[in-house]
Amino acid sequence: MSKIFAQGVVCPLDKNNVDTDQIIPKQFLTSVSREGFGQAMFFDWRYLADGSPNPDFVINKPEYQGASILLTRANFGCGSSREHAPWAIQQSGFNVIIAESFADIFFNNSVNNAMLLIQLSKTNIDLLFNRCTQGPQHWQIDLQSQEIMFGNNAAMGFNIDADIKQRLLSGLDFIGSSEQLNPQITDYEQSRKASQPWLG
């Protein structure tokens, strides 16, 4: 198995506080499916009022077509808990997001969809944006060694929670692993009923 978790073109989205209303606006939330959100990602920024692509928005630029690594800034994914946001990003071809920080719910939602979210210091994020100004970037991510590899033997390390790393590497079933504690859940329910009968 390749030690490369992900690789591809990097799309730099140079904004702080990108909220999930921007990532996937309300009108797409009436779907009952997990699929079909890719084209709606960043809808209001990505398309002009007449429906044509906004040529100024970074995602639409020719050099970033097919990008699979999204580089952005602080507090990415704040606001609404809608999991449609990581679905839209993933269905647009991205499986790695690198940012200075992420909103908590968005972070969990993304991990639950097997996406890799890398958090780096502001200094390192600035360095990565600088690289992007030098021309289109193609990076490889080695999750085992926790490195972003730029080519020519240049790399940057990153930290990741050991549990999340394990989940991403082994593809553990989110519900299935908790179900292994089913006997403890049953025990807990029994003692809860005895000590706090009003809870039901």
Added chain:
Amino acid sequence: MGQATANAQTLYQKIYASHVVGKLNPSTDLLYVDRHLIHEVTSPQAFSGLKLAKRSVRRPDLTFATMDHNVSTQRRSIDAAGETSRKQLEALAANCDENQIPLLDLTHPDQGIVHVIGPEQGLTQPGMIIVCGDSHTSTHGAFGALAFGIGTSEVEHVLATQTLPQQQAKTLKVEINGKLSSHVTPKDVIMAVIGKLGTAGGNGYVAEFSGSAIRAMSMEGRMTLCNMSIEMGAKAGLIAPDDTTFAYIKGKAHAPKEEHWQGAVQYWQSLYSDIDAVFDQTVTLDASSITPQITWGTNPEQVMAVDQSVPEPASFTDPTKRDAAERALAYMGLEPGQKLTDCKVDVVFIGSCTNSRIEDLRAAASVVQGKQVAAGVRALVVPGSGMVKRQAENEGLASIFKDAGFEWREPGCSMCLGMNDDRVAAGERCASTSNRNFEGRQGRGARTHLVSPAMAAAAAIAGKFVNIAAATTETGDRA
């Protein structure tokens, strides 16, 4: 993490510890969930996932559903908000029916916004863990419950196991002492806190609000406060329960029955942060220094006192904040130095899980009484639930709004997020009692200014933003 004394615990740590079912790995615990609230938007894919994996709902009796996000507020009919909304509402009804999950649908007199009806029905109680596929689940923290929003994969996980994997969050104490000035509401308090801490200031933390100003607040006010803790990125907001809390819960449909009441109250009284508990961060505010607040930008930290001027982007030393301010002013159609009290409003929205409860409507009605909505202003009042609506009608508040020219609507999330047809048009300026002023939140190109219910009502009457504190002193028409 920050426990100096071995046994001293914060309220959050007490609730967390009492819900640990077991350990999944060294850093992750499996926590039991006491209440799972669901709605039409973030649950259909979770039910499909369950079905696909041939799993069933473990505790339908601890799961409660309502229809709120995309219902029409004009007519209480499942097909009134369009075809795709109807399909989603029908999917919720079918999923609840199939799994024996109680549902407050559009035919139920108590239907309403999930974070309004949970407390009203007595489903929200101190010491519980409450989750819902909605970020404003933080609202329920007002009762001393650990309540937080989750995504659809987690909804599926809770449906299947009644548990959720969690890691301990950091703890933040927000202490607010003193007395609020008249016309300063819990909405102004939380907006001032967000202005101080920033939209990401609470990331990774559970925030506990304490101090004499919090103790003096009603449950409605505490809910407004906790509701918006997510707007500073906090995982949850918390307020230790007290007699105000217990009095609110007593007698509610799902409150502990008479034979369990004493036992429940006794347990709830143990739910507070120990005196020597150590928080990872503490922030203190003087209640008397808080003035009526209004947002000028496109995220909730871009907020100021209503009598201040729109800031100069150059005044921000952080270049990313400066850049964000420039972009926000361009989107909002505002100039640096401008006073929002000179700024005309097109739409006024009084509603949402932040400010659609009876007290909010009373505060707004007291400003509106005997006056008329300004020409050219479209003003809506959307009560948070059937119960709030009936009570407001019985108290004569509905007539005050209608006589003044407000639209008096059916319960739902409505113009807070515009999933139904209640939207603000591009370029229109809206005084809104909701919780998010993000670009496009109320409609593409819509310009949202977050304010308290009284400030929204005053804006509707004046046709522009008003400093409620100054206006009422000048005219002397309110105490």
